[in-house]
Amino acid sequence: MRLVAMVGLLLCVVSVASAKHLGPLDYTMHRMGPGHGPTLLVVGGIQGDEPGGFTAASLLTTRYNFTKGNVWVAPNLSFPSIILSTRGFHGDMNRKFAFIAPDDPDYKTIMSIKDAILAPEVDLILNLHDGSGYYRPTAINSMLNPARWGQSVIIDQEELDNCPDHNHLGNLGNLARHVAAQVNSKLLNALHVYHVKNTETRLGDREMEKTLTYFAITHGKPAFGVEASKDLSHAQRTYYHLLALEAFMRRMGIEFTRDFDITPADVERVIHENLNLAFYDNRIFLDLENVRSQLNYFPLKKDADMPFAASSPRVTVLGAGEEYTVYHGNKVLTRLRPEYFDYDESLQSVPMRIDGQRRQVGIGQMVGVRESFLVEALPEVRVNVIGYAPPSGGQESEHGVLLTNADIQSRFSVDVQGTIYRVEFYKGPKFAGMILVNFRGRPAAPPVVCTARVLSSPTNAGR
Numbered sequence: 001m002r003l004v005a006m007v008g009l010l011l012c013v014v015s016v017a018s019a020k021h022l023g024p025l026d027y028t029m030h031r032m033g034p035g036h037g038p039t040l041l042v043v044g045g046i047q048g049d050e051p052g053g054f055t056a057a058s059l060l061t062t063r064y065n066f067t068k069g070n071v072w073v074a075p076n077l078s079f080p081s082i083i084l085s086t087r088g089f090h091g092d093m094n095r096k097f098a099f100i101a102p103d104d105p106d107y108k109t110i111m112s113i114k115d116a117i118l119a120p121e122v123d124l125i126l127n128l129h130d131g132s133g134y135y136r137p138t139a140i141n142s143m144l145n146p147a148r149w150g151q152s153v154i155i156d157q158e159e160l161d162n163c164p165d166h167n168h169l170g171n172l173g174n175l176a177r178h179v180a181a182q183v184n185s186k187l188l189n190a191l192h193v194y195h196v197k198n199t200e201t202r203l204g205d206r207e208m209e210k211t212l213t214y215f216a217i218t219h220g221k222p223a224f225g226v227e228a229s230k231d232l233s234h235a236q237r238t239y240y241h242l243l244a245l246e247a248f249m250r251r252m253g254i255e256f257t258r259d260f261d262i263t264p265a266d267v268e269r270v271i272h273e274n275l276n277l278a279f280y281d282n283r284i285f286l287d288l289e290n291v292r293s294q295l296n297y298f299p300l301k302k303d304a305d306m307p308f309a310a311s312s313p314r315v316t317v318l319g320a321g322e323e324y325t326v327y328h329g330n331k332v333l334t335r336l337r338p339e340y341f342d343y344d345e346s347l348q349s350v351p352m353r354i355d356g357q358r359r360q361v362g363i364g365q366m367v368g369v370r371e372s373f374l375v376e377a378l379p380e381v382r383v384n385v386i387g388y389a390p391p392s393g394g395q396e397s398e399h400g401v402l403l404t405n406a407d408i409q410s411r412f413s414v415d416v417q418g419t420i421y422r423v424e425f426y427k428g429p430k431f432a433g434m435i436l437v438n439f440r441g442r443p444a445a446p447p448v449v450c451t452a453r454v455l456s457s458p459t460n461a462g463r
Contacts, residue, residue: 025079025080025083025316025318026079026109027045027074027075027076027077027078027079027109027112027113028074028075028076028313029072029073029074029116030060030061030072030073030074030075030313031070031072032060032061032064032066032070032071032072032073033066033068033069033070033071033254034066034067034068034069034070035070036070037068037069037070037253037254038069038070038123038124038252038253038254039069039070039071039072039121039122039123039124040069040070040071040072040122040123040124040125040126040248040249040252040254041072041073041074041116041117041119041122041124041125041126042057042060042071042072042073042074042075042125042126042128042245043057043074043077043113043125043126043127043128043212044056044057044058044073044074044075044076044077044128045057045074045075045076045077045078045079045081045082046077046078046093046094046127046129046212047078047081047087047088047092047093047094047129048078048079048080048081048082048083048084048085048086048087048088048089048330049081049085049086049087049130049330050128050129050130050131050230051082051130051234051237051238051329051330052128052130052228052232052234052236052237052238052240052241053128053129053130053226053228053237053241054075054076054082054128054314054329055234055237055238055241055271055314055329056128056237056238056241056242056245057073057074057075057076057128057241058073058075058076058312058313058314059238059242059270059271060073060075060245061073061075061312061313062274062311062312062313063258063259063260063270064256064257064258065256065257065258066254066255066256067255067256067257068253068254068255069249069252069253069254069255070121070254071249071254071256072116072122074113074116075313075314076313076314077093077109077113078093078106078109079316081093082314082329082330083316083318083327083330084330085330089105090104090105090106091104091106093106093109093110094127094210094211094212095207095210095211096110096210097110097114097210097211097212097214097215098209098210098214098215099210113212114215117212117215117216117219117221117223118219118221122221123169123221123222123252124169124221124222124223124224124248124252125212125213125216125221125222125223125224126223126224126225126226126244126245126248127211127212127213127223127224127225127226128225128226128241128245129149129225129226129227129228130150130227130228130229130230130237131148131149131150131151131152131227131228131229131230132148132149132150132229132230133145133148133149133150133229133230133231134148134150134151134191134192134193134229134231135148135149135150135151135152135195135197135227136148136195137195143231146197149197149227150227150228150229150230150231150232151192151193151194151195151227151228151229151240152180152194152195152196152197152225152227153176153177153179153180153194153195153196153197153224153225153226153227153244154176154196154197154198154199154213154224154225154226154227155172155173155176155196155197155198155199155224156172156198156199156200156201156202156208156211156213156214156217156223157172157198157200157201157202157217158171158172158173158198159171159172159173160172160217160220160222161217161220169222169252170222172217172222172224173196173198175222175224175248175251176196176224177196178247178251179194179224179244179247179248179251180194180195180196182243182244182247183240183243183244183247186243186262188236188239188264192229192232192236192240194240194244197227201214211225213225224248226241226244226245228240228241234271235264235267235268235271236264238267238271239262239263239264239267242262242267243262246262272289273289274289274311274312275287275288275289275311275312275315275328275333276288276310276311277308277309277310277311277315277317277326278308278309278310278364279300279306279307279308279309280301280306280307280308280343280345281307282309282363282364283343283345283363283364283433283434284299284364284433284434285364285365285366285434285436286326286334286414286436287366287414287415287420287436287438288315288326288328288333288334289415290415290416290417291326291333291334291414291415291416292334292413292414292415292416293332293334293335294334294335294336294337295334295335295336295337295414296337297337297338297339297386298324298336298337298338298339299338299339299340299341299424299431299434300324300336300338300339300340300341301340301341301342301343301431302340302341302342303340306324312328314327314328314329315327315328315333317336319336322337322338323335323336323337323338324336324338341429341430341431342429342430342431343430343431343432344427344428344430344431344432345432345433346427346432347363347378347381347425347427347432347433348362348363349361349362349363350363350375350376350378350381350425350435351375351376351378352367352373352374352375352376352435353372353373353374353376353402354367354368354369354373355369355370355371355372355373356372358376361435363425363432363433363434363435364433364434364435365435365436366420366435366436366437366438367435367436367437367438368438368440368441369405369437369438369439369441370439370441371404372402372403372404373402373403373437374399374400374401374402374403375398375399375400375401375423376399376400377397377399377400378399380427380428381397381399381425381426381427381432382396382397382425382426382427383397383398383399383423383424383425384397384398384423384424384425384426385398385401385403385408385421385422385423385424386412386421386422386423386424387408387409387410387411387412387413387421387422388401388403388407388408388409389409405418405419405439408421414436417440419438419439419440420436420437420438420439420440421436421437421439422434422435422436423435423436423437
């Protein structure tokens, strides 16, 4: 009566946050590329209410392959702010680069990203934002004027000072205008036109003096802000960010491939697909696409840390004890209501018949089923198909029972369509693992890799 699977190799091991606050949510750093050639550092999520920026940064880590040059990505710099969809959980992080007190909750993050900015390998820095309205050099109306930020490439000054190692990138104004022109060649609407906004920070802009980009250029590193308009949809903002990112990368000589087209429809698709979550070294797997808003009696390990792996750096888990919440950026995907068990980790695979074909299925996999499945008997292993109600007087273990989609109650499915179900395995009182069966027959997703985060541990004492 339950189930789970591993859609791809998820290699990002994380521990869940322990309490009602969000402080322990560390950002992740993804270093991609062959290790030689120019290096671009991309920062997303420095302000948590700007999903176009942190989504585009995240897609670099999951949908791109870099064959020449390197890209370092911090897609979720202020993860607590992303979760709460607020500009800054501990104040605006992008105003803490000139000075930050050691007791500021963002101190560790700021010092860490400064180290990345100043790394000798890094040649150029991009800070991705979603800004208000549409920037125009001269005022047209309240939404199109010099005070707006949307649809612009931001520079702090026209040229970089004293930067012999970056001469080809040091003309900030020319590079920004080149990128704006590249983006403008693929506009969805004439209203969306990009302009270069020069804040002329050194002339006395006290706010801009506190920013990430100004910190970078005062240390000899070319740096730019890229702004999509908050008046656009999530997918449209991400579309424009990706166009700008690719224009910068090509200008730097970074070569890459991606597994989708830069169109609004395809960007919309990849934002939401291939969302997966695995716990305890893939002993439990969840397909998060169209997942139900709550999953009950979720078998978690008693009195232990809760390591998990996510297919996207925008996916995380928060909570403790009675409930855990799975987030994708600032969107709640599902809530897990746990049942705690001791674990037996000796079971690695189980024999099954999938549409009449015998297969050995590994724990933590999702298998596609067209018509029916059956779990064969294993010594001392009890099978529980979540949602299947055996006839009165039926056997305790549900091995040897041929099941179709119609045999399982849809309200127990993992997905809202009623096609994905949990098959759980027990050895005595101990939980031994889970497999997902998918009656849509969807094949497993390709391997996905993300960087480790370590958050504080949960507690379920007394459960």
